[in-house]
């Protein structure tokens with residue numbers, strides 16, 4: 001490497017911005033170029049389906065760093081710069097405008113893109129996806145004009161936009177592909193919490209419901225035809241059917257791809273000078289002994305740090321359990337942990353006297369794999385300790401809110 005090396009980061013999201021910050025914090029004094037496809041400086045996405053969508057947070061509050069931060073830290077922020085190719089042999093990236101940049105070390109942090117609905121009529125006007133700040137702003141405007149929305153998909157994005165649409169006074173119909181919203185994440189034991197939450201707020205949930213076609217008039221969507229032939233009218237549709245990692249660049253460059261870009265515990269790809277972080281990284285997790293890919297905010301933050309350190313030759317790894325949060329109506333929850341391929345064999349509810357306050361634990365062979373605290377704060381660290389301690393836990397103790405969690409690990 002040269003005396004003053006050049007590091008390039010592709011993708012101006014959470015992972016990319018935190019990596020740039022960490023490089024400077026760790027004393028890196030070479031060149032840092034952050035190439036972002038969007039016109040905006042890196043921002044956080046969670047508010048886009050929550051406070052920002054509901055008009056409770058202003059635009060300035062969503063950015064990872066204030067705009068002057070980049071110049072102050074000599075990070076060359078190149079916005080509206082989509083990288084279109086990567087050549088590991090010459091260590092060069094090329095942008096859509098034909099600009100070429102060479103790197104000594106490269107970080108790929110290109111995130112995810114929403115999966116598209118693949119049914120007739122999916123390209124009608126009035127069909128929305130939510131990934132970027134502009135998507136959120138468009139939805140907010142549309143919420144002020146529409147009366148009926150159908151949301152396709154009952155994952156996190158579908159549920160959070162349902163809550164925002166109800167807050168805006170819309171009639172909301174939510175298409176759930178299975179028996180319950182979030183069933184694939186929370187299982188049949190805990191998913192009813194979110195089912196009841198949305199029903200009690202007036203959302204019309206349709207179970208085992210899939211969209212067969214969207215219909216429209218003069219190019220504008222007017223409703224959804226379900227695969228069982230039922231018809232639901234709508235002024236707008238929101239599609240939340242998951243995301244796919246943006247691995248095109250890496251794949252074309254010949255990097256190893258398998259459910260994302262395959263990286264080791266230091267986030268190094270199959271090319272030793274190229275690293276990957278955030279939603280796109282299928283990371284070897286030393287604690288779990290397997291690769292995992294996580295599409296959550298905290299993972300992007302943590303991996304931005306780890307990737308930057310690895311680019312500098314440091315060997316820090318992240319073995320913390322995954323972490324996720326959501327806010328819907330008056331429910332706030334944090335989820336900590338990773339359910340492995342073996343699944344779980346027991347679910348424990350630690351119910352507090354206020355019926356809205358509960359912690360749910362998922363266990364496998366008496367060891368806590370994951371925990372979800374709802375409307376209870378300052379326990380996520382304890383849940384993390386319960387998981388990482390690997391201790392066999394007495395289920396009665398776990399269920400009893402009078403027994404401090406701290407006494408169990």
Ligand SMILES: Cc1cc2nc3c(=O)[nH]c(=O)nc-3n(C[C@H](O)[C@H](O)[C@H](O)COP(=O)(O)OP(=O)(O)OC[C@H]3O[C@@H](n4cnc5c(N)ncnc54)[C@H](O)[C@@H]3O)c2cc1C
Nearest residue numbers: 011013014015037045046083110111278279295296297300
């Ligand atoms: C609406 C919404 C709400 C969310 N809410 C939560 C939540 O409550 N809790 C939670 O834990 N997680 C939440 N998430 C998930 C979380 O935001 C993501 O996990 C996180 O943003 C991933 O960060 P990232 O840096 O990997 O990717 P991204 O944030 O997707 O950033 C990647 C960036 O790279 C750019 N890019 C892509 N390709 C190129 C290219 N070729 N050249 C240049 N730039 C490129 C993209 O335009 C994008 O700006 C939410 C996501 C969304 C969309």
